[in-house]
Amino acid sequence: MGRACVWVEREGRVLMAARDAGGWTLPGGGIHPGETGAEAAVREAWEECGARVEVSGEALTLAEGALCFPARLLSLHPSPEGRPVAWVNPRTLPWADDVQLRQVLAARGATAPALALPGRVHRAHVQAERLGFGRSCSPETGRLLRTLAATRPAGHFAELGSGTGVGAAWLLAGMDGASRLVTVELDPERALVTRTVLAGDDRAEVLHGDWREALAFGPFDLIFSDCVPAKRETESLDLLISALRPGGLLVLDNFSPPGQLPEALHAGDPEREALWAHPGLTCTEVAVSAGERVILAARTG
CATH class of the missing domain: 3.40.50.150 (Vaccinia Virus protein VP39)
Known part of the structure; x- marks a missing residue:
């Protein structure tokens, strides 16, 4: 079944959800039986962040196997799960070094210069x-x-x-x-x-x-x-x-x-x-x- 997450960008900042163990992550989770990856990404955006979104492009497969879907924000409400949310600039440190954000930026050719591989x-x-x-x-x-x-x-x-x-x-x-x-x-x-x-x-x-x-x-x-x-x-x-x-x-x-x-x-x-x-x-x-x-x-x- 796998996992899916969502990349929601607004004015150069990306929506992140608080982890249970601390820190931040792209909204995401397991794909339920009968769901597509895109449907799971939309659902997780709502459950974790209170974000109503629509998928706007093809998914990127992250190294851990999760499908990461770009999405457009329609509206934002309090998280049904009570999670804090944050809007971060993924192109600046330390966010550009986040394991998920780094992969998406690399796929888009937007890796922060300080993090480029020798x-x-x-x-x-x-x-x-x-x-x-x-x-x-x-x-x-x-x-x-x-x-x-x-x-x-x-x-x-x-x-x-x-x-x-x-x-x-x-x-x-x-x-x-x-x-x-x-x-x-x-x-x-x-x-x-x-x-x-x-x-x-x-x-x-x-x-x-x-x-x-x-x-x-x-x-x-x-x-x-x-x-x-x-x-x-x-x-x-x-x-x-x-x-x-x-x-x-x-x-x-x-x-x-x-x-x-x-x-x-x-x-x-x-x-x-x-x-x-x-x-x-x-x-x-x-x-x-x-x-x-x-x-x-x-x-x-």
Whole structure:
């Protein structure tokens, strides 16, 4: 059945509804049996925002699978669900970085200049789409990587799990000319693609092989651990820490916020426990989006 949401724009501002868990979202929800996506979008606009609207164009499919319909506002009343509403300018920060608004603006060629993808990152995403590879780091994590790389002049960086080069491209975007990056990918086709994406930048070396092979190039100022064996097997933690310089950072993405943890982790997350309990690490969590946390673990010994 799926989900549908609605983009209602008035005088350059877009209608948003308050989330139950805090923050704002485009009005939307599940498509009921017997409903079309457009009918669901119209209904949700009324229920969540008290907005009477009519669909004015074709839907855009967002990354999470929801259909986003442009709509024209006919009238606005108090929300039947009692939700606060807001009219925001989607082309300015922070709204332009909202995960939904960003996708709609990108489809319209109206991405805020500050949020435009670096050229190599864009090329890496194109290759990921071509290969059907859906495990690249998120743009939010990528921008964090770029910022962290910029804090380490002449730094030595490693990425474990190149994919098609998205994470490596973000790191290179923040690195200075004296910095060096080694990235490793087990899949031969993706390793070749990463070499192509990063070609011409002599700061980067792309390896094809097991993630442990990259650690021989250490010690590192930052390790972005982006493959399952490296960050989801706690017995490897000491190996990762030993490849960091004192003060070096281990960066791990794709952790769920507490409100979205799967039932299997309701009793606790052993990966988080292992990181926080390790005597050689000082850890913190960064919420890079509503659905993703990144853990930064600094080597202290």
